[in-house]
Structures are given as structure tokens and as C-alpha cells.
Amino acid sequence: MYHQKNTSASMTSLVKKHATLVKRIAYHMIARLPHTVDVDDLIQAGMIGLLDAANNYNASQGASFETYAGIRIRGSMLDEIRRNDWAPRSVHKKARDIAEVIRDIEQKTGRHARDDEVAKNLGMTLEGYHQQLHDSAGYQVFSLAEFSDSDEVNARPITMALSEPVDSIQSDDFHKSLTEAIKTLPERERLLMNLYYNDELNLKEIGEVLGVSESRVSQIHSQTIIRLRSKLSNWLN
Secondary structure: OHHHHHHHHHHHHHHHHOHHHHHHHHHHHHOOOOOOOOHHHHHHHHHHHHHHHHHHOOHHHOOOHHHHHHHHHHHHHHHHHHHOOOOOHHHHHHHHHHHHHHHHHHHHHOOOOOHHHHHHHHOOOHHHHHHHHHHHHHHHOOHHHHHOOOOOHHHOOOOOOOOOHHHHHHHHHHHHHHHHHHHOOOHHHHHHHHHHHHOOOOHHHHHHHHOOOHHHHHHHHHHHHHHHHHHOHHHHO
16 A cells, blocks of 8 residues: 555656646647647647556666656647647648659759749649648648658557567668668758757747748648658558
8 A cells, every 4th residue: 555655656646747848848839730629639649648647657677757758749649639630631641642643753853852842843833832831830730640650650549559579670771771861851941840840940030940930841841751751652552
């Protein structure tokens, strides 16, 4: 009984100490989501992830609790977003169309596809293409999380474990392919990814670094995710 009380007290202490981590992750994530998503819903899902982390954390594995909890919190939020997918099919289709055009251009030219080339191949103006990127920006929320080699593995639900050895091998191979794909991104896009996902700057802060508007950062982020999807089409399809 003493052990149970002590364990419960430790869990409560961990949850209270890291509750602010849930809010920080939620507000970082909400910055690239449509206005229809409620940050309180993300926080609630994140608290479930935090509780799950407190229940399952094993210090002998080497990772700090904050690192481990961050992964579980993000995973829980992503699970919630998937369960309530708000993106109309047309948005998903247009994102796939953009990825296909980018892939075709880069395969033919051997260089990065320019915005004006992508727009032309899609039969739209450059302004229209940028608007499409803006429209799809919020719907890419779990795209990079699926790619991240430091966060939830392929954004699996936090309760799902790798069931077979081959799954682990495939996951490792995927992350190697992802690492190589990121290395081939244009310099500005690589910088944006590092600032957003590693340094956790918000869109406004990134805009100040890159010298562009917050809206333009959102467009570039969306295009970067789509470009990565085009490079990793064999895995994602």
C-alpha cells in the first residue's frame, strides 16, 4: 500500500511539474492549424499523453522524462487530430497533385522545382498556387510528425507497439530515407524545418529570421512537407 501511494504521489508530481509542457506543445501546434481547431481540445488530449507518459516512463531507458513525455504528448494530440480529420477530400487531392508535379519536375530537371514551374504545370497562376499552399498548410499538421526521427515513430497511436521485427527494420529504413530527403531540400526549406521542429520557433519568429511574412512562412512550410512527400512517395504510397 505504501508503494502504491508513493507511486501515485510521484505520478502526480510529474504531471504537475510538466503540465506547462502540454500547453507549450499545444500552442506550438495550433499555430499551423485551421481556426476551427480548439487549443483546449489539444491540451486535453496532451494531458492524456502526459498521464500515459507518467505511467510508462522508465528512467533506465536513458531518455529524460521531459523528452519521453514530449513524444507521448505530441502523439496523443496527433491521434486526436486524426480522429477528427477536418480536411475535405479536395484539399488532400490537391496536395497530392502538387506533390506529383514537384516530383515530375525534379526528376526531369535534376533540380528543385520552382514555384512558378509548379503553378504552370498545375494550370494556375502563381498567386493561385500560393493560395493553395496556404489552404493546405493547416492540413499538414501530422505530416512532418510522421517523418520525425526524434518524435513519435511514424506518428503511431501512443498505444500501438511495433508488432514484428520487420516493422522496426522498415521504420529504420524509412527514417534513413527521410534523413536523405531532408538533406536534398533547398537551403531555406532546410533552415525552416530546423527552426520550426528543432528550435520550436513559431511562424512569426521564423519569418523574422527568413525576412518574409508569417503567411509566406506558412506557405513555404506546406510546400516543404509536400516536397518531402513527393521524395518519399514510394514509402507513403
